[in-house]
Amino acid sequence: MAQVKIGKTGYMVWLLATVCMAALGVTLTPEQALAWGAGMHVAQGSFILENLAMIRPEIAAILSTYPHDYIYGCISADIFIGKGYKRRDDHCHNWSVGERVLADAGNDSTRAYAYGYLTHLAADVIAHNHLIPNLLYSTPTSRTIGHVFWEFRADRFISKRHWMMASKVVSMHNHGNDTLIKNVMNRSHLRFGAKKLVFKRAVRLTDIITWREQVQETIFEGFRVLTRKRVNTLNNHSINLILDLFIRGREAVCMKYDPVGTDNTIHAKLIRRADQLAWRIDDATDLFPVPQEIQSLDYVDHETERL
Numbered sequence: 001m002a003q004v005k006i007g008k009t010g011y012m013v014w015l016l017a018t019v020c021m022a023a024l025g026v027t028l029t030p031e032q033a034l035a036w037g038a039g040m041h042v043a044q045g046s047f048i049l050e051n052l053a054m055i056r057p058e059i060a061a062i063l064s065t066y067p068h069d070y071i072y073g074c075i076s077a078d079i080f081i082g083k084g085y086k087r088r089d090d091h092c093h094n095w096s097v098g099e100r101v102l103a104d105a106g107n108d109s110t111r112a113y114a115y116g117y118l119t120h121l122a123a124d125v126i127a128h129n130h131l132i133p134n135l136l137y138s139t140p141t142s143r144t145i146g147h148v149f150w151e152f153r154a155d156r157f158i159s160k161r162h163w164m165m166a167s168k169v170v171s172m173h174n175h176g177n178d179t180l181i182k183n184v185m186n187r188s189h190l191r192f193g194a195k196k197l198v199f200k201r202a203v204r205l206t207d208i209i210t211w212r213e214q215v216q217e218t219i220f221e222g223f224r225v226l227t228r229k230r231v232n233t234l235n236n237h238s239i240n241l242i243l244d245l246f247i248r249g250r251e252a253v254c255m256k257y258d259p260v261g262t263d264n265t266i267h268a269k270l271i272r273r274a275d276q277l278a279w280r281i282d283d284a285t286d287l288f289p290v291p292q293e294i295q296s297l298d299y300v301d302h303e304t305e306r307l
Helices: 008-023 038-050 057-065 067-079 095-104 108-138 146-155 160-171 175-185 189-212 228-251 262-275
Strands: none
Touching (some): 038 108, 038 146, 067 160, 095 175
């Protein structure tokens, strides 16, 4: 089997991030990492901002007035590094947490942030239940690469402007939004600040590595790599879920699904272990298929590139 090849800068970024997290007492396993990365979440949020006529006018009015708060909300759910994939009431990717963020928002700027947070959860229904479980099952990556590596590979297709925006909003003064999410998640200022520092540096490091050095192509004998076409299709499903949420509210399709992806992640690990030998695994593209009711959403088509 061919060895996974990662550029020298890529290795140094991964090493530095690992050291920073270890210093803060954070253990990051593949299943605890991001799915859609910051670049993808910003791209999805930017699409909404550019197409506000497609959503409910009262939401559109808030987002148009506070676009940076909205984009910050689109990425800040992933500040809680080491969140895991097990089902917990206080998990930052639970719908109950997202709804509480919106309910506790005291003004339109924090409401814009809350809508961004909900945007993130809707998008991760696709990433955590379909993209990552399929790839964790079908690729013989090590425990230190798996989930993190595929998240990075997906985000490298994103336009540079989205990474620039991610770096910008995470570095802005976000006191009101940070206070809101700290209260909802019951996190101390010190604990939240440490996690945000790691996240901020990770976003900047990813910006550097993505645009100053292309990651070498990774080759897995007998396996398909993550293609731009596949990422684009799944991204369009995520956009449809977001639009549906901002049109139908609690009746939206995404509300039926777990943004954490607990069941599919566990199932992917179990059947991977059962199969064991990599050459027995053919193509897992449809092992965890996108449900028909999600595929049937057609606010946007599934083919046009929106990266």
